[in-house]
Amino acid sequence: MKLVDRITGGNVHGLHYAVSIFFATAVLWILMHTFTHLSAIWAVSSMVATSDPLLKDAVMFLRARVINTLAGCIVGLLFIVIGGPHVVSLPLAMAVTVLLSSYVIKIQTMWRQAPISAAFVIAAGMEHASRRNGLIAGVLRMDEVLLGCIIGIVVAWIVSVVWPLPEPELPEAGAKS
Numbered sequence: 807m808k809l810v811d812r813i814t815g816g817n818v819h820g821l822h823y824a825v826s827i828f829f830a831t832a833v834l835w836i837l838m839h840t841f842t843h844l845s846a847i848w849a850v851s852s853m854v855a856t857s858d859p860l861l862k863d864a865v866m867f868l869r870a871r872v873i874n875t876l877a878g879c880i881v882g883l884l885f886i887v888i889g890g891p892h893v894v895s896l897p898l899a900m901a902v903t904v905l906l907s908s909y910v911i912k913i914q915t916m917w918r919q920a921p922i923s924a925a926f927v928i929a930a931g932m933e934h935a936s937r938r939n940g941l942i943a944g945v946l947r948m949d950e951v952l953l954g955c956i957i958g959i960v961v962a963w964i965v966s967v968v969w970p971l972p973e974p975e976l977p978e979a980g981a982k983s
Contacts (some may be wrong), residue, residue, distance in 0.1 A: 810910065813972065818830075819859045819860075819969065819971065820859075820943070822859040822965065822969065822971055823857065823858070823959070824861045825855075825965055825969070826857055826859065826958075826961050826965045827854065827857060827917055827960050828852045829854070829961050829964075829965070830857065830957050830958050830961035831846075831850055832958050833957055833961065834846045834849045834850050834953070834954060835850070836851060837953070837957070838876070838950070838953075844950065845880075846950075848926065848947060848950040848951050848954065849950045849951065849953045849957070850950040850954060850960065851941075851954065852871065852950075852952070852953075852955050853954040853957055853958035853961075854877070854958070855867065855871055855916070855919075855955075855958075856868045856871045856954070856958040856959060857958045857962055858884070858956045858962065859962075859971055860869065860964055860971065861963060861966045864958070864959055864962040864963075865959065866915060867915065867916065868955055868958070868959045869913075869963065870915035870916040870919070870957055871916050872955055873911060873913055874911065874913065874916050874917055874918075874919035874920040874923065875919050875920070875923045875948070875951050875952065875955070876923075876948075877903060877907060877923070877973060878903045878912055878919060878920035878923025878924040878926075878927070878945055878954075879918045879923045879924070879926075879927050879947075879948040879951075880906075880927075881899050881902050881903045881920070882899050882903075882923065882924035882925070882926070882927030882928045882931075883927055883941060883945070883948075884904075884942055885898065885899040885924070886928060886931045886936055886937060886940045886941055887937070887941065890931075890937050890969045891928055891931030891932040891934065891937065891940035891942070891944075892932070893932070896924075896925060896928045896932070897926050898926075899921075899924040899925075899927075899928055900921040900924050900925055901921075902924075903920035903921040903923070903924045904920065904921050906918030906920060907919075907921070912948035920944075921942060923951065924975050926947050926951065927944035927947055927948060928944070928945050930943035930946070930947040931943055931944045931975035934940050937962070949951055961982075
């Protein structure tokens with residue numbers, strides 16, 4: 807333990823985060839390959855984006871990520887339904903999700919996730935020749951992203967229960983920075 811303290815300087819947040827990421831990635835990879843035979847990369851990237859050593863921060867990231875992801879995915883799917891998975895749909899859907907996220911949803915944390923999600927959905931749809939297959943691919947991509955978010959928060963919670971982090975120290979009132 808002295809070696810760990812010497813390396814971390816007593817701040818184990820990075821170590822805590824590494825343990826969470828390790829377990830969440832392993833769980834996602836096993837789940838995705840066992841039950842879906844799909845690549846887990848979208849789920850893993852979402853898990854990383856919503857994970858945090860402090861559970862309250864992870865919950866905040868999860869909420870923002872899910873809301874903005876759903877907005878982007880819904881807009882992306884609507885653009886596939888209306889215009890099909892075409893190159894023109896991609897920039898239009900991304901612009902619409904920026905406006906939706908900025909002026910309707912108004913959650914600044916992870917607001918960029920909405921156009922990213924629209925791009926993921928439409929790009930998945932563009933890989934297929936038909937509107938129907940594009941919709942299926944888009945929904946699967948959305949499911950992968952949401953699964954990553956859920957696994958990330960569940961693992962963060964489990965690790966926080968098994969290995970609780972000390973609350974961050976707040977600077978004393980009147981202390982100079």
